[in-house]
Amino acid sequence: MKKCVFLDRDGVLNQDTEGYLFRTEDLIIPEGTVEALRQMKEAGYMLIVITNQAGIAKGLYKKEDVVKCHEFLQEKCGNLLDDLYFCPHHPDYTSNSLLRKPDSLMLEKAMAKYAIDPAQSWMIGDRERDVQAGHKAGVRTIRIAQEETPSKAEWLTSSLWEASSVVVA
Structure with missing residues (x-):
């Protein structure tokens, strides 16, 4: 079985912004991100992005915009x-979906598709809903946040680079 690092997008792979990020020109990749991804990849981890995109349900942008941002990233x-x-859903605009974090269906689908071992895998996110989704899927979790932030994550780090060092240690 494979090992994987599941990664939230906004606030982890790119700078979080006010509102919704759906244009490539607004996507800013923080320093150290590429090096962190390379470090985890070289350690044998698959890297899979797991992201809520409620702006689709709200009619602010389309699925194609998410795909364009991913291709740019x-x-x-x-x-x-x-x-x-x-996950293109939001409970206020569409039916409730188990894909939407804090639920874990996106992670579980990826685990089934790629034969991923949860015991060797991680979820890295910047919100507690990422941590909850990771725990529901049975993976270890790292939350990128300020040191004093309350969290149920196994690790709290200040950056993806720091998180990658925890993963490969």
Whole structure:
């Protein structure tokens, strides 16, 4: 079975912005991101993006915009990402969905598709809903946040680079 690092997008792979990020010109990749991804890839981890994209349900942008941002991110990150899973739903606009974090269906689908071992895998996110989704899927979790942030994650780090060092240690 394979090992994987599941990665939230906004606030982990790119700078989080106010509102919804759906244009490539607004996508800013923080320093150290590419190196962190490369470090985890070289350690034998698959890298899969797991992201809620409620702006689709709200009619602010389309699925194609998410795919364009992912392709742009891939290009800027040296094609290190193995796949993208996104949830286009929001309970206030569409039916409730188990895909939407804090539920874990996106992770579970990826685990089934790629024969991923949860015991060897991680979820890295910047919100507690990422941590909850990771725990529901049976993977270890890292939350990127300020040191004093309350969290149920196994690790709290200040950056993806720091998180990658925890994963490969």
